[in-house]
Amino acid sequence: MALPMSADAPTDICAIVRALNAGDMRTCARLITRIERSEPNLVPLLQALYRAGGHIRIVGVTGSPGVGKSTLVSKLVAVWRKRGLRVAVLAVDPSSPYSGGAVLGDRLRMKEHSCDEGVFIRSMASRGQLGGLAKAAGDALTVLDAMHWDVIVIETVGVGQSETDIMRHASVVVLLQTPMGGDDVQAAKAGITEIGDIFVVNKSEHPEADHTVRQLEEMITLALCLHPEKTWRPPVVKTRATHGEGVADLAGHIDGCFAHLAAQPETARLQLRDRARHRVGELLHYMLEQRLRSGVGLLPENLIDSVVARASDPYALAAGLLARMD
Amino acid sequence: MNAGTGIKVIVTMIGLDGHTTGAETVSMILRDAGIEVVYLGCNQTPEMIVDAAVQEDVDIIGISSHAANYDQVIQVVNLLRAKNIGDIPVICGGNIPRSRFGSLKGSGIAEIFPPGSSSEAIVGYIVNNARKAYAAPIPEALRAS
Incomplete structure (x- = not known):
C-alpha cells in the first residue's frame, strides 16, 4: 500500500501551511484530492487557511458547453504570464449521473502552460453538484488562496440558464456566449444573463457576432436603466479565443472591473458579505x-x-x- | 457500474501520435466505470504528462501508443520515479507488437493492453492496481483534536 502522502508532502498543519505559502504544488494537489474525498479531519486546516486568506483576485469564467471557456482561459493565462503574474486555474467538468465517472477535458485546451512553474491547473469533476461548480470548489479555492497566486481563475462546467454558483466564489464573472444564441427575449431572461460582470462573444468571426453584441448591449442598457444604483456597466468584448484575438482587451476589462470594485468599497463589502453568507x-x-x-x-x-x-x-x-x- | 469510484486517471498520447479514437473510447469506458479521467489528448511530452500527474494528483496513467514511441513512454516512468511518484502505475494500449512487451515491462510499464483487450480487463486492472492514495488512512496529525 502506498503512503498516504508522498515522501515530499508534509502531513502536519503547520508544515502544510508553510508548504502552501511557499507554493508547493504537490502539497496543494494532494490537499485538493483529500478535500474532494470530504475528509472531515481537514477542517482545522481549512479553518486556519480561510482565516489567513481572502487576498487573491478570483475571476470566474462561465458559459454553455463548447463556447470556448477553456481555450479563452488558456489565452488569458498567457496574457497574464507575459505580465509576470502567477496564475492558478480550477476547471470543473461534469460527472456522469449514471456512473459518477467523468471525462475532464479542460486541461487539454491549456497545453501551452504545461511545465510552467507560474501556472497551476487542476481539473475537478462536479460530482453531482448542480450549480455549475463542485462541492469541493470552495475549499479548493481556500487552498489555492494560501499559495499567493496573483490571479485564480475558476471555470465552471458548461452551464445552462440557472447555474449561478460562480458569482458566490468569484469577484469578477466573465460570461461567454457565442453568436446565434437566441433573440432579445433570451437575453432578457433571469438567471445566467444577470451574473456577468463582463460579457464575451466568442467565435466572433461568425457573421452574426455583431448582432449578438448589439443584443447584449441593449439588454445591459435596459438593466442599468432599471437599476440605476448599479455603478458598473458590463462591457461586451468580442474574442476569437483559438487565435487569441480580443483576449488582451478582455484582460484589460477584467483589470477595470477589479479597479472599479476597489474604488467602490461599499459594493465590494456587500459582495464579500454575500459570498460569506453563501459559504x-x-x-x-x-x-x-x-x-x-x-x-x-x-x-x-x-x-x-x-x-x-x-x-x-x-x-x-x-x-x-x-x-x-x- | 461504479467499480472505479474515487480513482483518477490520466489518458494521453505522446508526441506526434495523433490517433485519438482509441484514447477517447477508453476514456468513455473508464467514465462509465465511475472513474474520473483527465484527458490530455495528443502532442504531450513526457514532462507535460508528469507535470499534469502532479497537479491533478492522479492514481494511474494510461498512454495510448500507435506510433512506436516506446522511448518516450518509458521516459514517463523514469520521470515519475525521479519526482518520487513512481508509485503511480503507467499502463499502455494500442498497436504495440508483442515482441516489445518484455522490454516495456522490464522498463517499468505496469501493463499493456493490445488491440482486442476487453473493457472489463482494462477497468479491472485499473481498479486493482491504481495507486490507492484515495483509500489511504488520514495521517494522525490532521485529525481534529
Missing part, C-alpha cells in the same frame, strides 16, 4: 445532509413502497426522517 449556507447544508445520512441511513425500501402505493406521501416521509435526527 456558511453551503456548509450548513452539507453538515445537515451528513447528519441526516448518519442518523437515518438509507431510506427503508418499505417506506418508499408506501409512498409509491400512496399509503404515505413524500411530505410525511421527509418530516418523519427529519424528526429522527438528534
Whole structure:
C-alpha cells in the first residue's frame, strides 16, 4: 500500500501551511484530492487557511458547453504570464449521473502552460453538484488562496440558464456566449444573463457576432436603466479565443472591473458579505445532509413502497426522517 | 457500474501520435466505470504528462501508443520515479507488437493492453492496481483534536 502522502508532502498543519505559502504544488494537489474525498479531519486546516486568506483576485469564467471557456482561459493565462503574474486555474467538468465517472477535458485546451512553474491547473469533476461548480470548489479555492497566486481563475462546467454558483466564489464573472444564441427575449431572461460582470462573444468571426453584441448591449442598457444604483456597466468584448484575438482587451476589462470594485468599497463589502453568507449556507447544508445520512441511513425500501402505493406521501416521509435526527 | 469510484486517471498520447479514437473510447469506458479521467489528448511530452500527474494528483496513467514511441513512454516512468511518484502505475494500449512487451515491462510499464483487450480487463486492472492514495488512512496529525 502506498503512503498516504508522498515522501515530499508534509502531513502536519503547520508544515502544510508553510508548504502552501511557499507554493508547493504537490502539497496543494494532494490537499485538493483529500478535500474532494470530504475528509472531515481537514477542517482545522481549512479553518486556519480561510482565516489567513481572502487576498487573491478570483475571476470566474462561465458559459454553455463548447463556447470556448477553456481555450479563452488558456489565452488569458498567457496574457497574464507575459505580465509576470502567477496564475492558478480550477476547471470543473461534469460527472456522469449514471456512473459518477467523468471525462475532464479542460486541461487539454491549456497545453501551452504545461511545465510552467507560474501556472497551476487542476481539473475537478462536479460530482453531482448542480450549480455549475463542485462541492469541493470552495475549499479548493481556500487552498489555492494560501499559495499567493496573483490571479485564480475558476471555470465552471458548461452551464445552462440557472447555474449561478460562480458569482458566490468569484469577484469578477466573465460570461461567454457565442453568436446565434437566441433573440432579445433570451437575453432578457433571469438567471445566467444577470451574473456577468463582463460579457464575451466568442467565435466572433461568425457573421452574426455583431448582432449578438448589439443584443447584449441593449439588454445591459435596459438593466442599468432599471437599476440605476448599479455603478458598473458590463462591457461586451468580442474574442476569437483559438487565435487569441480580443483576449488582451478582455484582460484589460477584467483589470477595470477589479479597479472599479476597489474604488467602490461599499459594493465590494456587500459582495464579500454575500459570498460569506453563501459559504456558511453551503456548509450548513452539507453538515445537515451528513447528519441526516448518519442518523437515518438509507431510506427503508418499505417506506418508499408506501409512498409509491400512496399509503404515505413524500411530505410525511421527509418530516418523519427529519424528526429522527438528534 | 461504479467499480472505479474515487480513482483518477490520466489518458494521453505522446508526441506526434495523433490517433485519438482509441484514447477517447477508453476514456468513455473508464467514465462509465465511475472513474474520473483527465484527458490530455495528443502532442504531450513526457514532462507535460508528469507535470499534469502532479497537479491533478492522479492514481494511474494510461498512454495510448500507435506510433512506436516506446522511448518516450518509458521516459514517463523514469520521470515519475525521479519526482518520487513512481508509485503511480503507467499502463499502455494500442498497436504495440508483442515482441516489445518484455522490454516495456522490464522498463517499468505496469501493463499493456493490445488491440482486442476487453473493457472489463482494462477497468479491472485499473481498479486493482491504481495507486490507492484515495483509500489511504488520514495521517494522525490532521485529525481534529
